[in-house]
Amino acid sequence: MCGIIGCIDRDDIVPTLLSGLSKLEYRGYDSAGIAVANSGVRVVKREGELNELVQRIESEPELDGISGIGHTRWSTHGRPSDENAHPHTDCSSRVAVVHNGIIENYQSLRTELQSLGHEFESDTDTEVVPHIIGHELDAGSSPRTAFYEAVEKLEGSYAIAAVFEGHDEVMAARQGSSLVLGVGDDATYVASDITALVDRTDSVVHMDDGEFAFLSTDGHEIVDENDERQSKTQTTIEWDAEAVAKGEHDHYMLKEIHEQPAALRECLRDRSTTGQFVTADVFNDDHLGPIHFVACGTSYHAALYGARLLRERGVPAQAFLASEYATAPPPIRDSTLVVGVTQSGETADTLAALRAADERDAQTLALTNVVGSTAARECDDVLYIRSGPEISVAATKTFASQLVMLTLLAHQTSLESGIGNADRLLSALNELSGQIQQVLDTTNAMPTARRLANSSGYFFIGRGLQYPVALEGALKMKEITYEHAEGFAAGELKHGPLALVTEETPVFVSAIGDDETVQKTISNAKEVSARGAPVVAVTDGTTSIERFADVALRVPETHRMLAPILVNVQYQLLAYYTARYLGRSIDKPRNLAKSVTVK
Structure with a gap:
């Protein structure tokens, strides 16, 4: 879902933030923004793709600082817009905050802050955080104390990072949403995902719920909710930058x-x-x-x-x-x-x-x-x-x-x-690996997808171990094509869903082996064929299903327990090529996120 990147002590802080955000695009987002801090806090944020933000930043003169945070937002409170994009600030722009998760008591906090004269610019739950911090600063609290006080008032799940004017620290807190620190030779980072860090460092420290992190030019400090310093082990990331390209x-x-x-x-x-x-x-x-x-x-x-x-x-x-x-x-x-x-x-x-x-x-x-x-x-x-x-x-x-x-x-x-x-x-x-490679090398999923790309819906059926793969095949099809797709236990098709079968609803059937279960699945396939539905069989060639199937996708013979894995490769390719023919956004399908960190 939403992505966070933050760092301190970089000469090229803006490119560093943008690079981190680019690595987080895969999580799904609808807006993006950054904040950099030195004698003041400057925020640039835009609805839409990251390149919209980059274009806006290019028009901003002298946007730099010793510390900074960035964010890609997946909407939960408030529609996608420039105003609802992160980071958010207090009334005086002394602090900027980015946040993943959901603050469950934000409405009561917002009402209280508004009664104290605070004016809000967004519909998000996140904006209460910088305003609470601003209120504490007005009361004479230090930035660190103000950050503590704000986080203590929150209910729900969150990963938060903040920067302050005239203060050389990035502050972070975690409760129910992932945060990880990256330890580099010349900088320290915080991110919601290690993917954002792989081209900067291979050494990370995972935060736990209830912990606070403070990044400075001297390194980092992690404390618990009682302000007791925590000694955390650094973990080496085995992935490299090439692996995420x-x-x-x-x-x-x-x-x-x-x-x-x-x-x-x-x-x-x-x-x-x-x-x-x-x-x-x-x-x-x-x-x-x-x-x-x-x-x-x-x-x-x-x-x-x-x-x-x-x-x-x-x-x-x-x-x-x-x-x-x-x-x-x-x-x-x-x-x-x-x-x-x-x-x-x-x-x-x-x-x-x-x-x-x-x-x-x-x-x-x-x-x-x-x-x-x-x-x-x-x-x-x-x-x-x-x-x-x-x-x-x-x-x-x-x-x-x-x-x-x-x-x-x-x-x-x-x-x-x-x-x-x-x-x-x-x-x-x-x-198994060699057999998957054989499927990839010989598949006819591309022409099959071209033939069926304008169907009104897609059904996937299977029995036994093939049933979960039927569900997964349908999920992949609906995720990236935005077309209606459903998976069923093969025997259930006749108990209602058969009413939806037409000549425009192809049925994908996994028929592997030639035992009694497969013969029953073939009978189910014949039922839909008799009603005019195109039948696409995924088969190892040991059954009779190819005699009446409109299309056959072949997989090698293997152990019964492993056959679903081979079938699934064909279903993945079918979904991919169908989405491509329909012109869909394949890697970042609408409304979806990679790692769903809210309940």
């Missing part, structure tokens, strides 16, 4: 689809020989009991897949939407393990679900991509999927890696319970 591809999404073979090789490194990769502290014989997966969006589809695999092995497992789990958790026993599936490790709903589980004494496990993320730090243990940076809002390579990690988790469960047969699965895992 598009390279030869037109879009990050296409780049990341093509990175899946390499991502899975990294995910499987040191793991695919034995499958023993979860520490005994959270995963042992005692935890072959209830397993609750909590997740949102694409990660929820991965969780559905993982829960299905575990149930097939006799382990009671369920997948829950994190937003629902957080508000009404199901009964938790001593042996319950709650697994948070979250690409960023910062998804607010998933963190809330994990914290609700922790409050009920459940063991927690994070399955995430980001080292040092909040989920990774707060859970009892963590599994990293090692996908590298994913910039496109539409998740692709991280979903594939999540499925592989969940496959390994289910495989280890089989070993723990004495029912596992490792050889065939591990052999198939080691072949």
